[in-house]
Each structure stands twice: as C-alpha cells, then as structure tokens.
Amino acid sequence: MPRDRYYRRGHWVRKAAPARRARRGLRLRLPRTRAETNAAITALIFLTCILLRLLRLLAGLGTRAWLLVPLAVGGWWLVAVVARRRNRFRRKPSVGRPRLSLQHIDALSPAQFELAIRDLMIRDGIDARHVGRRGDQAADVLGKDRAGRMFVVQCKHTTIGGRVGSHVMYEVKGTAEPVHGADVAVVVTNGGFTRDARAWGERHGIHCVDRERLSEWIEDERSLARLLGVRSRGGFELGARSADH
Structure with a gap:
C-alpha cells in the first residue's frame, strides 16, 4: 500500500508535502470566503x-503630534502579536475524523480496511500505526492510548455474512x-x-468486534x-466482551 496516501471519508487522499516554515510577521492576502470578506469590510470601516x-x-495638537508615534507603534505591535497567535492556533494540525459507514467499509479492500481501522483509533486518541503486511504476526494495527495501554488489532475484512473462525483467535x-x-x-x-x-x-481475553459493534464504533x-x-x-480488565453482552 503506498505510503504517500491515507484513507479518509471513503476515499484515498494523497498526503500533503511537508509545509515550509512560515516566515515571521504578517502576511496579507485577499479574502477567500464570504465570512472573511464581511470581516475585512468591518475592519476597514473600523x-x-x-x-x-x-x-x-x-489637527488639534499641532507640534505635539509626535507624542502619538509611540502609541501608534505600540498599537501596531499589539495587533501583530494577536494576529500571529491567532494564525498559529488556526494552523494547528488536527486529525480529521473518518466519516465512514458500513457500506463504505464493505467496499474496501483488506488493506484499505486496515487503514480505516487505524484512522478510527487515531480519532479516539490512540497513537496508532499500520503494520499489516506479509509476516505481520497476527497484527495489522498497533497503538497506545493516553494511559499507555498497547492495543493490538487484527483486521479481517470479509464479504457480508462471512464469519471469522477460531484459528484467527489462536x-x-x-x-x-x-x-x-x-x-x-x-x-x-x-x-x-x-x-x-x-x-x-x-475465555482467553481476545475482544471481538463484529459488524454490529463496528457500526457502533x-x-x-x-x-x-x-x-x-x-x-x-x-481497574483494567483484559477479558473480551462479545457483541451479545
């Protein structure tokens, strides 16, 4: 599976190239959306x-007008600092939530299914990575949550009505x-x-996530x-709970 792509919202998306470090200071650009245009007009009027x-x-100060220079410089500096911090906040990377459905899942290939499960784990705050390949030793996705627990997930994509047998659990x-x-x-x-x-x-502490529970997830x-x-x-319990519980 190509490493320059990831699965999201039912489609394969090419990963963006690493962004160059932004130059310090303000960078002006034209408004791109209606909200930005309205904000720009309001700011211009203000x-x-x-x-x-x-x-x-x-006009009233006459020769004492130079006293306003420090005030203007300080005001511009304050505006620049606020705008820079706001820009950094907006550019913080965030993990997009994979919006899937069982219909999307059924249409995936086995490798795409593994990547979709990885993305769901990332959505839940688990630091997950895809390791599924030939010789993966019964693990397709590995990930640690914030509590330091290691999740080992084996993914089995099948046709509708297909069932996973005991040998997979072994x-x-x-x-x-x-x-x-x-x-x-x-x-x-x-x-x-x-x-x-x-x-x-x-009996042996392997959690089972079937179609019904996958839909809930x-x-x-x-x-x-x-x-x-x-x-x-x-208070951790390792024992599995079936979909019937």
Whole structure:
C-alpha cells in the first residue's frame, strides 16, 4: 500500500508535502470566503473611523503630534502579536475524523480496511500505526492510548455474512502479548464470528468486534476503549466482551 496516501471519508487522499516554515510577521492576502470578506469590510470601516479621529486629534495638537508615534507603534505591535497567535492556533494540525459507514467499509479492500481501522483509533486518541503486511504476526494495527495501554488489532475484512473462525483467535492469542506487548487484543471484522471463535476469545481475553459493534464504533462515534468496556489501568480488565453482552 503506498505510503504517500491515507484513507479518509471513503476515499484515498494523497498526503500533503511537508509545509515550509512560515516566515515571521504578517502576511496579507485577499479574502477567500464570504465570512472573511464581511470581516475585512468591518475592519476597514473600523480603521477608517480611527484614522479620521486621529486626523482630528493631530489637527488639534499641532507640534505635539509626535507624542502619538509611540502609541501608534505600540498599537501596531499589539495587533501583530494577536494576529500571529491567532494564525498559529488556526494552523494547528488536527486529525480529521473518518466519516465512514458500513457500506463504505464493505467496499474496501483488506488493506484499505486496515487503514480505516487505524484512522478510527487515531480519532479516539490512540497513537496508532499500520503494520499489516506479509509476516505481520497476527497484527495489522498497533497503538497506545493516553494511559499507555498497547492495543493490538487484527483486521479481517470479509464479504457480508462471512464469519471469522477460531484459528484467527489462536493466532492472535499466540502473538499479541509475547510478540507485540498487548494490553488489549482485538479482532475486528465487517462480518461475524463463529460461535467457537467468540467463546474461545471470551475465555482467553481476545475482544471481538463484529459488524454490529463496528457500526457502533463508526456511526455512533463511540471510542474503542468504551466499546470494549476496558477500564483505566488501575481497574483494567483484559477479558473480551462479545457483541451479545
């Protein structure tokens, strides 16, 4: 899968080139939206009123007009500082929330499905990365949450009505903790699980996210930790909870 792209809102998007460091100071540009145009007109009217008042004041001061120079310089400096901080706040990078649906999920390839799951984990505040490839040792996405818990996720994209079997649970159990250091081991599918796979996962601490729970995660925007019912590290329980609970 190309590394210069990522999956978002049902489409593959090319990653933007690293932005160059912005030069210090104000940079003027024409308004691009109606809101910016209205704001620019309001600011222009406001500045015009101030300029007219200053001209009247200067006419009354005569030779003492130079006293306004420090005031004008200080005012311009204050405006520049405020504008710079506001600009920095607007340019803060943010993680876009992947707006998906089960219909989008079903249309994905297995690799795209793995990337979509990674994006959902990032949405939930998990520092997730995609590791799925040949020889991935039963892990497609790894990520740590703010509490320091390691989530190991195996993704199984299938046709509608397809079910994940017990052998997948065996593989995840065999590598999740000893190889990847898992605190939370998860198998996610857009299909379902066989009865044996679900029962085995519950007994051995493998969380099962089937089609119904995946829908809750995507469309209800429930966090992964909340979906799985895992608590904080102090009261953490590793055991899986099936979709029937």
